[in-house]
Amino acid sequence: MQSIIPPGLSAGEDVTEIAKGGVQEWTPIEQVKLYTNAFILQDNKILLGYKKRGFGKDLYNGFGGKVDPGETSVEAAVRELQEEAGITAPLRHSGVLFFTVSDVAHAFYIDVYYANEYSGTIEETEEMRPQWFSVEQNATGTQHNSNKTDSEFAPIPYEQMWADDPFWLPLLIQGRPFIGRADFGADGRMQKWWFAEIPVSSDV
């Protein structure tokens, strides 16, 4: 399928569009800040954190934050995972997300990472309360079983996550690289969005 890659993102032409919506033009970009977001995937479960304060408070997300001056993106991702969940992991790049929020002056360019192993002890921190969730029901975004799972872990709580997450988190879980952009209103709803899968070998 032919796609038009939104401003803020770059990729080759061989992307596979998986979702798009909204009617207005993309919000103009004035300033961009670099962020990271990291997930641990292990034994059919995923580690998320309940954000206790600040931007995205009361939502579940991966572990991450701003890239500090002088840091590489992956160094920042490793640092944020340590600061927010108490663990370290061999993070691998999985995708890029680009967001604007109507009442935030800068745009968010987010490198998304995952690891299948970690070291250290997962612990609650001032910012995040880590919790494992089952990926068995969520990998395709569908329920195999209407109200029961054999897993001891709850399904991924998409209703308590950013509205864009259901578009790309299933791809991360399945090891399929992705890119995507969403422009949010001040009410936290997506006003315009576009998500795509990219070839495994792509360098995003």
Ligand SMILES: Nc1ncnc2c1[nH]c(=O)n2[C@H]1C[C@H](O)[C@@H](COP(=O)(O)OP(=O)(O)OP(=O)(O)O)O1
């Ligand atoms: N829309 C959306 N979906 C998924 N994930 C995110 C968003 N918007 C986001 O900002 N994020 C992610 C990106 C980062 O991982 C966090 C936000 O980082 P934040 O906690 O604000 O950054 P810190 O550097 O830790 O903040 P301070 O410690 O400086 O307050 O959410």
